[in-house]
Amino acid sequence: MRAFAxxxxxxxxxxxxxxxxPANIVLIVSDDQGYHDLGSxxxxxxxxxxxxxxxxxxTRLTSFxxxxxxxTPSRAAFLTGRYPxxxxxxxxxxxxxxxxxxxYKADEYAVSPxxxxxxxxxxIFLSQTLHEAGYACGCFGKWDGGQLKRYLPLQRGFxxxxxxxxxxxxxxxxxRYGVPSMFDGNQITTKNKGTYCTTLFRDxxxxxxxxxHERPFFLYLPFNAPHGASNLxxxxxxxxxxxxxxxxxxxxxxxKASRRRQGxxxxxxxxxxxxxxxxxxxxxxxxxDNTLVIFFSDNxxxxxxxxxxxxxxxxxxxxxxNRVPCLIRWPGxxxxxxxxxxxxxxxxxFPTACAAAxxxxxxDVTYDGFDLLPVLRNEIxxxxxxxxxxxxxxxxxxxxxxxxxxxxxxKGLYHLANDIxxxxxxxxxxxxxxxxxxxxxxxWQSQMEAAEPRGPFRDY
Numbered sequence: 001m002r003a004f005a006x007x008x009x010x011x012x013x014x015x016x017x018x019x020x021x022p023a024n025i026v027l028i029v030s031d032d033q034g035y036h037d038l039g040s041x042x043x044x045x046x047x048x049x050x051x052x053x054x055x056x057x058x059t060r061l062t063s064f065x066x067x068x069x070x071x072t073p074s075r076a077a078f079l080t081g082r083y084p085x086x087x088x089x090x091x092x093x094x095x096x097x098x099x100x101x102x103x104y105k106a107d108e109y110a111v112s113p114x115x116x117x118x119x120x121x122x123x124i125f126l127s128q129t130l131h132e133a134g135y136a137c138g139c140f141g142k143w144d145g146g147q148l149k150r151y152l153p154l155q156r157g158f159x160x161x162x163x164x165x166x167x168x169x170x171x172x173x174x175x176r177y178g179v180p181s182m183f184d185g186n187q188i189t190t191k192n193k194g195t196y197c198t199t200l201f202r203d204x205x206x207x208x209x210x211x212x213h214e215r216p217f218f219l220y221l222p223f224n225a226p227h228g229a230s231n232l233x234x235x236x237x238x239x240x241x242x243x244x245x246x247x248x249x250x251x252x253x254x255x256k257a258s259r260r261r262q263g264x265x266x267x268x269x270x271x272x273x274x275x276x277x278x279x280x281x282x283x284x285x286x287x288x289d290n291t292l293v294i295f296f297s298d299n300x301x302x303x304x305x306x307x308x309x310x311x312x313x314x315x316x317x318x319x320x321x322n323r324v325p326c327l328i329r330w331p332g333x334x335x336x337x338x339x340x341x342x343x344x345x346x347x348x349x350f351p352t353a354c355a356a357a358x359x360x361x362x363x364d365v366t367y368d369g370f371d372l373l374p375v376l377r378n379e380i381x382x383x384x385x386x387x388x389x390x391x392x393x394x395x396x397x398x399x400x401x402x403x404x405x406x407x408x409x410x411k412g413l414y415h416l417a418n419d420i421x422x423x424x425x426x427x428x429x430x431x432x433x434x435x436x437x438x439x440x441x442x443x444w445q446s447q448m449e450a451a452e453p454r455g456p457f458r459d460y
Contacts, residue, residue, distance in 0.1 A: 022216045023330070023356040024291040025130065026282070027349065028275060029220075030268075031071065031142060031227035032314055033297040033325065034305025037268055041325050043306065047249065047269045050276030051327060054295060058329025059338040059376050065345040065387055065398075066299050067368075069321035070314060071167055072144050074298045074346070075222070076119045079126055079145070081350025081367045085390060085445075088120045088454025093146065094167050098177050101232055109179050114166055118146015120454040121155075124362050126350050128157030130218045133359045138208040139163065140201045141222040143183075152186055161185055162204045163222070164197075168230035171197050171241035171267075176230045196243045198225050198267070202274035206281050213285040216357065221278065225271040226264045228302060240304060242266030246273075264304040289331045292356045294349060296326035311422045317396040317407040318422055322389055330356065334376050342382040343398075348372040366451065388444045397441045404437040413437070 035041060038048045040055035067077035068084050076089035084090035095104070095114040109115055127137045138160040139153040144167055146152070153161035164174065164181040172194055174182040180190050182197075192200055205221050226240045239260050246266040252259050275295070282288040300314045300321040301307045312318025326344075328334050333356075347369030354361055355371040375382045389396045394407035401417040404427070412425030413434050427434050453460035 021290060022133075022135075022358050024216055024282075024287060025135075025218045025353045025356060026278065026291055026293045027218070027220050027222075027353070028278070028293070028295040029075070029141075029222040030271060030295070030297045031222070031224045032299065032302040032305065033226055033268065034301030034307045034313075035297075035310050035320065035323060035325055036306040036308040037226075037265075037301065038325055040327070042308075046265045046306075048272045050272045050279060051295065053276070054279065054293065054327045054329050056337050057331070058293070058327055058336060059334050059340050061296075061326040061328065061344055062339060062341045063343050064296060064324060064326035065322050065343075066296070066324055067345065067347055067387075068389065069299050069316060069391060071142075071227075071298050075142075075144050076123075078346035078349045080119070080123045081126070081347060081361075081369050082123070082365075083347070083368050083388070083448060085448035086366065086368065086451045086454070087123050088456065088458055089145075090390070091392070091457055092167065093117045093144070093456070098230070098232075103178050103232060106179070115147050117456040118148060118151030120456065121150055123454065124365060125156045126353055127153070127218060127220065129350075129354060129359060129362055130216075130357060131157035131159070133357060134216060135357065136208075136212040136215055136217040137220070138205070138212075138217070139220045139222070140204040140208070141220075142167075142224045142227075143222070149186055152183065154186055158220075160204070160208055163201065164224070168224060168227050169197065170229050170231045170236065171224070173231075177232050196241075196270075198223060198270050198274050199243075202277055205274075205278055209278070209281045209285070213287055218353070219278075221275075222298070223271050223274070226267040226302075226304070228304075240264040240267045242270050246270040260304055264302075292328070292330040292333070292353065294326070294328050294352075296346065297324040300324060309421050312410060315391075317389060317391075317394055317405045317410045319403075319416070319420065322396070328376060330373075333373060335378070338376070340376060342375050343384045343387075344372050344375065344382055345369065345384060345387055348384075386440065386444075388441055390445070395441060397437050397444075399437055399440055402433055402437060404434055404441075 037046045039052040066074045068074040072092045073084035080087045095112050131137050137158045139158045141163045143165040147165040169176050169181050229241045240263040250262045250265050302314050307320035310320035312320035351371045374380045386399045396405045403414045413427035414422040
């Protein structure tokens with residue numbers, strides 16, 4: 001009997017059926033997607049059946065925030081579990097001259113800030129922690145953490161990487177304003193030029209699951225959809241590209257704005273279909289019940305997005321810049337068909353993934369989030385009672401239901417429970433609350449300044 005038990009254990013382990021197997025982690029991130037642009041969040045004009053399925057089978061979060069209102073610092077924050085001001089990536093890694101239509105020469109681009117900067121190599125990424133615990137780790141899509149070899153995913157704990165490492169590309173040429181930008185591992189590749197990149201990211205993700213479904217894996221799938229296309233052609237720039245099949249699902253309209261919205265919606269639906277294929281592959285291998293799936297947008301929606309009922313959009317301190325859609329599914333661990341308005345953030349992703357994997361957080365590292373699974377299971381109220389945002393001289397702070405903003409496009413004091421659209425500035429009526437939030441912001445800024453300094457921007 002003992003020999004039979006040992007044999008049974010071996011068979012279960014070798015086929016991935018053991019109950020003791022750690023949970024798989026699938027982290028899916030969209031790019032600049034509007035708060036309202038999913039069916040589960042009220043959209044009637046955008047088709048997102050697979051994300052809607054994810055919402056029905058899991059929990060939909062309505063007060064979920066990212067740590068920065070644009071892509072680079074936001075992504076560094078959830079991959080390290082630390083505020084941008086703590087991990088050092090607190091501004092965009094981006095060349096400004098692309099805004100005036102400048103075409104970089106290859107040797108000039110190679111020494112530009114966009115090419116040579118990256119998240120400090122002393123920072124510990126979620127992928128590194130899971131890799132050390134025996135997980136297979138794959139990243140397919142927008143990396144945005146640096147393009148030099150030392151910053152690339154294969155040096156950050158990932159076993160497999162296919163994607164681009166700057167802030168945006170053309171969906172078909174895979175170029176950033178004329179510069180070839182798609183990586184396969186550590187090398188630039190033009191092999192798949194002409195193929196819609198969402199399709200490429202999906203295919204590589206499915207191949208990764210095929211290879212690793214019998215062992216614990218971390219799949220990071222950061223789409224660039226529905227981010228605008230990075231192309232100097234004025235007819236393409238400012239649009240969101242999609243394949244003809246998905247463009248045909250939406251009317252083009254008579255105006256330039258309506259045609260751009262058509263491309264945006266088509267890209268969202270095409271991304272949704274790719275996500276559906278990933279969910280189906282988990283079902284195919286009967287591992288969906290042992291897989292934590294997290295989906296959210298990296299920041300608020302762009303000018304083509306619908307962020308209703310929130311005011312503002314990407315790059316602003318309004319709710320529309322930092323509050324994003326988020327869906328979490330893990331059968332048996334996260335309630336199905338539930339809506340949670342608990343105050344939560346992307347800083348919780350790192351500790352939550354480690355908890356699901358049964359992996360301890362790295363020692364001697366200060367984390368700014370926590371395991372949110374007990375919150376979703378309604379066992380505790382969210383420990384998050386405050387959050388802070390800073391983008392150069394622009395700041396915002398939320399404490400409880402109160403939010404204070406001081407920025408170029410947004411100012412004032414708002415009570416979010418009564419005014420989610422931030423229409424009624426209460427700063428004149430409650431100057432004492434403004435002073436209180438300003439003091440708490442100053443304390444947070446002091447903590448960030450006292451943290452061990454990290455590059456690439458900080459002087460030390």
